[in-house]
Amino acid sequence: MLTFDFMRHAFVASTFIAITCGLIGVFVVARNMSFLAHTLAEIGFAGASFGVFLGIAPLNGMLLFTMLSSVTIGQMSAKESRREASISAISSLFIGLGILFLSLSNQNASYATNILFGSIIGISLADVYQLMALSAVIIVGILLFYRYLVFDSYDPIGAQAQGLKTNLISIYFLILLAISVSIAAQIVGSLLVFILVTLPAFIAKYLAKSVPAMLAISVGAALLGVWLGLWLGYITNWPVTFFIATIEFGFYFLALVYHRHVSR
Amino acid sequence: MTELVKAQQLGITFGNRAVLKDLNFELERGSMTSLIGPNGVGKTTLVRLLIGTLQPTTGQLLFTPERQNLHIGYVPQFRNLEAEYPLSIRSFVGLNQLKSHLPWHTKDEKQALNQILDQTHLTDLQKTTLGNASGGEKQKAYLAQALISKPDLLILDESTASLDIETKEEVMSLVAELNAEQGITVIFVTHDLELARKYTDQYLLLKRGQYEMGPIAELDPNLELD
Numbered sequence: 001m002l003t004f005d006f007m008r009h010a011f012v013a014s015t016f017i018a019i020t021c022g023l024i025g026v027f028v029v030a031r032n033m034s035f036l037a038h039t040l041a042e043i044g045f046a047g048a049s050f051g052v053f054l055g056i057a058p059l060n061g062m063l064l065f066t067m068l069s070s071v072t073i074g075q076m077s078a079k080e081s082r083r084e085a086s087i088s089a090i091s092s093l094f095i096g097l098g099i100l101f102l103s104l105s106n107q108n109a110s111y112a113t114n115i116l117f118g119s120i121i122g123i124s125l126a127d128v129y130q131l132m133a134l135s136a137v138i139i140v141g142i143l144l145f146y147r148y149l150v151f152d153s154y155d156p157i158g159a160q161a162q163g164l165k166t167n168l169i170s171i172y173f174l175i176l177l178a179i180s181v182s183i184a185a186q187i188v189g190s191l192l193v194f195i196l197v198t199l200p201a202f203i204a205k206y207l208a209k210s211v212p213a214m215l216a217i218s219v220g221a222a223l224l225g226v227w228l229g230l231w232l233g234y235i236t237n238w239p240v241t242f243f244i245a246t247i248e249f250g251f252y253f254l255a256l257v258y259h260r261h262v263s264r
Numbered sequence: 265m266t267e268l269v270k271a272q273q274l275g276i277t278f279g280n281r282a283v284l285k286d287l288n289f290e291l292e293r294g295s296m297t298s299l300i301g302p303n304g305v306g307k308t309t310l311v312r313l314l315i316g317t318l319q320p321t322t323g324q325l326l327f328t329p330e331r332q333n334l335h336i337g338y339v340p341q342f343r344n345l346e347a348e349y350p351l352s353i354r355s356f357v358g359l360n361q362l363k364s365h366l367p368w369h370t371k372d373e374k375q376a377l378n379q380i381l382d383q384t385h386l387t388d389l390q391k392t393t394l395g396n397a398s399g400g401e402k403q404k405a406y407l408a409q410a411l412i413s414k415p416d417l418l419i420l421d422e423s424t425a426s427l428d429i430e431t432k433e434e435v436m437s438l439v440a441e442l443n444a445e446q447g448i449t450v451i452f453v454t455h456d457l458e459l460a461r462k463y464t465d466q467y468l469l470l471k472r473g474q475y476e477m478g479p480i481a482e483l484d485p486n487l488e489l490d
Binding site: 143144145146147148150151154155157158159160161162163164205206208209210211212214263 | 315316317336337338339340342343344345348350351352354355356359360361362364365366367368391393396406409410413
């Protein structure tokens, strides 16, 4: 399988993206931001379509839209009572914009399918390098402020009580999340970022009691999902996204059963 | 004894409403003070002034050593942790170890963690997930988390309010023990006058527009807060 360039590129890019998403996902789940991540991905869809419309790479359009909007979206959905309403409104608006940009750029429906459901097979070497660089930015970004991110994510009230600048940490995290969502969408598509950004982290939450253990399990689950998904996609010619989704769901189900069993 | 905090003509106004006015008091290092008063009188506002999340409108708070070199451990009243909260008590307490940037805990940090867990009688429970811990165990974990940064001043904001009598006593005797052994200065915000009388040595009573301070033995035995 790895004798083909297109599979090698897909494999390397997926590995980096899975590690990044596995790491960031643990913080997304701890901060109850799963749906915010999903909304960012939908904003990313509009950004990718805008990129197509302008004739720039969809990933760059996506990064532009998600990074510019992340902090505002974070503020709008900070209040739990307003979160659902804000998220529904924003998602609708940006999916609508995405459809508009695609229609204005006269692209065929397969372009929309690629953005919405992912298209890791066939990416160029230059794209691989860009995804690797973005992954590195996120991983270094997490490591630089690791302890602050962990404290604020797992005990925001305690972190505030100890004098941490929780607002700044939140903004910093949202920008890292915007980049993560944009690169996750390259494999699994805008509509399915849950598969890589939150499912592995939920699996980890049910199996571990410390943050390092959760990070390890989350990265492991994401990596297994993308590797097996690519392999199964290669031998069956079915969509890779379908396999990754099914594998992650399977892991999640097993983790849930285990968790119920041990907590009884 | 030397003073740790000194309030001089301290006051704060929200809009037209003066919540605290002309407060003058000193807290000596190693003292245990009950901060009492009816609801809405400004106890939490005073705490927020002390920890620095609010700034006074008038007057000032003087700290010895100066504020940036003084460590305050604050145990807030509410925590909002979900029932499925995944971290173990050990991991939760270690969240406040912020001196290093390393993603893993160093040997010294692990030792400090063991010591705090031991002092707060949590060693046997350290692997329990906080979501599965009882109210008293959670409260001790919150306390241990504040203590791990070695505070000069520990502020407990209604920390015993939701606990049964036995657990209240357990938490407070632990605080008294830490105060006696390590000389940590304690402010205990409470409505429970019985606990205040038993475990602290002085009181700061806030009333609307006024205040009163003195040895706990001199607190009006007929005082009712609500």
